[in-house]
Amino acid sequence: MRADYTTNTKISITESGGWASADADALLFFTTEGEDLESLTDLPEELRAELDRLKRAERFKGSAGEVTVLPAYGRLAAPYVIAAGLGAAPAGRDTLRLAAVQAAREAQRLGLGRLAVLLPEGAFPAEPPRGGTYAAPLAAQGAGGAGAAGGASGKAASVDGVQAEPQGVSGADARTAAGAQPAPQSNGSADERPAGAASAAKTVFTVAEGLLLGAYRIVTYAREAKPRQELAAAELFVQRDALNGEALQAAVAAAEAYAVATNYARDLTNLPGNLLLPSDLAKEAEKLAGQFGIACEVLDEQAIVERGMGALAAVGLGSANPPRMITLSYDGDPSSGEVLGLVGKGVTFDTGGISIKPAGGMEEMISDMGGAAVLLGLLIVVGRLKPRINLRIVIPAAENMPSGTAMRPGDVITTLSGRTVEVLNTDAEGRLILADGVTYAIEKGATRLIDIATLTGAVLVSFADVATSAQTNDDAFLASVLQASIQAGEKVWQLPNFPEYREMLRSTVADIKNAAAHKWAGAIMGGSFIEAFIEDKPWIHLDTGGTAWLWGDRGIDPKGGTGAMVRTLAEYICGAGDGV
Template identity: 55%
Template sequence: MSVQFTYGTRSTEQAAAEAVIRFVSKKELVQGEGAMPIVQPQIDDALKAQYAKGLFKADAEQVEVMPTLGLYPAAHIVFVGHDEEAGASGLRLAAAAAAKALKKLRAEKVQILLPDAVLEGAYASIGAERAAQALTEGLLLALHVRQPLKREQSERFTLKEVAFVPQGAAVAAEHATLWESGIAKGKLYAEGVNLARDLTNLPGNDLTPERLAYHAEEMARELDLEIEVIDEWSAAEQRMGGLLGVGQGSINPPRMIVIHYKGNPGSEEAWGLIGKGITFDTGGISLKRAEGMQEMISDMGGAAAVLGAMRVIGELKPAINVIAVIPTAENMPSDRAIKPGDVLRMMSGHTVEIVNTDAEGRLVLADGLTTAITRGATKLVDVATLTGAVSVALGTQATGAVTNHEELFKQVQAASERAGERIWQLPAYPEYKKQIKSDAADLKNSGGRYAGTITGGLFIGHFAEGLPWVHLDIAGTAWLESSRGWETKGATGVMVRTLIELIVHHE
């Protein structure tokens, strides 16, 4: 990203800032005479008057934009409500709220004033580096928007210069190195998320399985990563019955993409990250309803999350091994498509009765897990827009999780908390597995309406071969009808930062 970030004492070129951001707490707005100024006496009085009238309450994400009318070197001040004890998520949300105001102002050069209360609260709870990372992520992620395909293309608004300026100059030099490191991480994490968003937002006639493989190859080449792209003939040789079965109804053939990152060649341990890559999902013969089907371009959100994470992992180069696997196909109805009642033999050798062709993601993921295992993965995390049922259970607020290994799940959950992405674990009682038993095969690919997210997850877990495994169902969180916080309308890039935290900062 081309945005230039700096951290330090107040610049002599402060007049160059088009807008200034100041995070404000309720405590500051009720302080009497003798208190440290918020920004400037007259402007402070105007803000406090807004507070007294109940117009600005300094609530989280609440924004008040004030023109300075020559009382301050910048043209506008953006006040953002903030709770000093809200941690990294609070800073990320505050920065995202500020970013949206900057976009309306078209302010490309900004300063962010950091009062002692914000700095001290952040440092006490999360440290300087994570505070800088959270603020940088919030700004960059909130400004990202889907780029429409138009005859006359419009440019995305982007920041050019951002200066973080501590109002208590004593801490500036002391934490400068940590801030620079946090800013660099924030920019890199945001790039990974925005890559995932851009891929997911692509129309289905552009992003076919072959094109998704092309994007993966380009990224791997840039980062000097080893990549395998398994076409339909090689997939047949390796008996990938799930991948081939789902993809056989489309003119666009499926692909199995495998990216190898070898950060610790001497270790036998390797993470397997598997992302569902259904580039468009009609439901196949079990056709979906027409309303809302256009959003099924997002059915490769899990694949995008894995690619976004691998981009950052390839840049940061942690001393750990990762095998990223993306089974990608297009689920279409045709005279060649699989149909209810068919039985597929998966790469693992297990057989699956097809009772609903719209439960296709778990079929390609089953072969994806086997692919990761055969290439040396010792613990598995899959990410998938798997079930509508997860939205019924959790809405768009949290990603659902199913696991066979509590310790691994705790690692994933800790990573999600650091990233500010909510995950909620669902039960995996043995009784649920009875719902996916088949009279015609080892398994059937749907356990019916009840506990659909759990049974879908357990179907995938059957192919983990007893290895530690966590399934993340992002069907409710990968795509939004309207923006919120740092997540934009359309593709959100959810789980990119969680996967990065899991791999780069695992314990």
């Protein structure tokens, strides 16, 4: 990634007729299981025959995510041909994205930096993940409510709407109170363009996004690390009847924004704790804000205490590296009174404090600022696509360390809201700093709230590292986010939010305690604590405690920081990949 938060990979659009003669290191095409390759007439007969032989021998079946590479033996300008599997037909959008990710990884592994990509024809619809249904919350969206009117009704930088700076009401701002005017349709929308052109734009978006996500490499600090091949260029070949230069370039721009933001969040999450202190996180926010002309406020430890942010101050007491409260303000629609507050947990390293964690695996706690990384990554999308929406992004940042000055179990602290908290577990610190964060977002004008955090280990008990949990007081609001997660291909699942859970956090010496006396429903308890501070505003809690970090590559996600939920929130706000 460059210093201006753009990609090192150049993506271009070309008519498909010249694919086989492209000046590239490898030709890339996509194929389904059992597909007859005779239609690939641009490839020499010998290569088609070899691919057929591999399929018959089941050495390459075209399964989802499967990739094979064949040498061209001088028969083509490119020295190699890459076939990427789409699984059984018809393939969906997630499968196409995965195929592009795996192709990019294999190309880089082999040192192939320039790809000529033949885009597959047809539509690749986005569908809910297998093994469950989103029927209940999506039905709530149809019934209306504070969070209804999803992104499709009003998009910002849309691959269907073409524009980079749209003139309509966008993503989240379309989800305003009842009676809001519908978003005007932009010129060149999917409804006005031929179906082939609309499908091509969506395919371009998905493949470009997948290639850029697959090109991600974790930073290494090894002194003798060898230079690694980057994906320098990808030329996307599109059928002539689908060519619409403006729409396809908008699709590329949106895909680049989403992927760069995700890869940036991955890099930030992977930074060692000694290289990312709370003050460093604040400096990074200021740098991003300066790049995109977004207002940024940083409160130091003295100002945090003076403002009455007792929870954030308490969490930071044990560390030699003091806390920061970071706020970024984006006003993309000054005419609207609606403001979306986004609050991200920024614990740059979490030992657990006095309630210290076990030593095994504690190195993963460099990722405990994963929520903050998502929101700073999202700032790249907002800065580049400029959606028509008002945002207040709040990141409470701290280190949770044990020392003679650290917060103790049994302490009672006073939060920014004035509510008091009995601390039963200093390792339940994320919810404490988020309490001050959501209160500050409300003070800054937020009318609805989404908080995102690597909040609990308990979410792993429920979902392993497969899905992000969601908790809400407004099913219609959540339904819009779930729709966005389907477009993004990220798994999100709703947890219950019954009032009985809040009762379990009732304290005898304070307004609320930060942990229950038992270990039941741990992920829900974390969200229920935060809900006590939202002042009855529409609210969603996203717990990425299982998805923000992986111990090995899986699907489109790499080992280490994943950037989970960057693309879902980008889709919710901007709708750039909507309509598929």
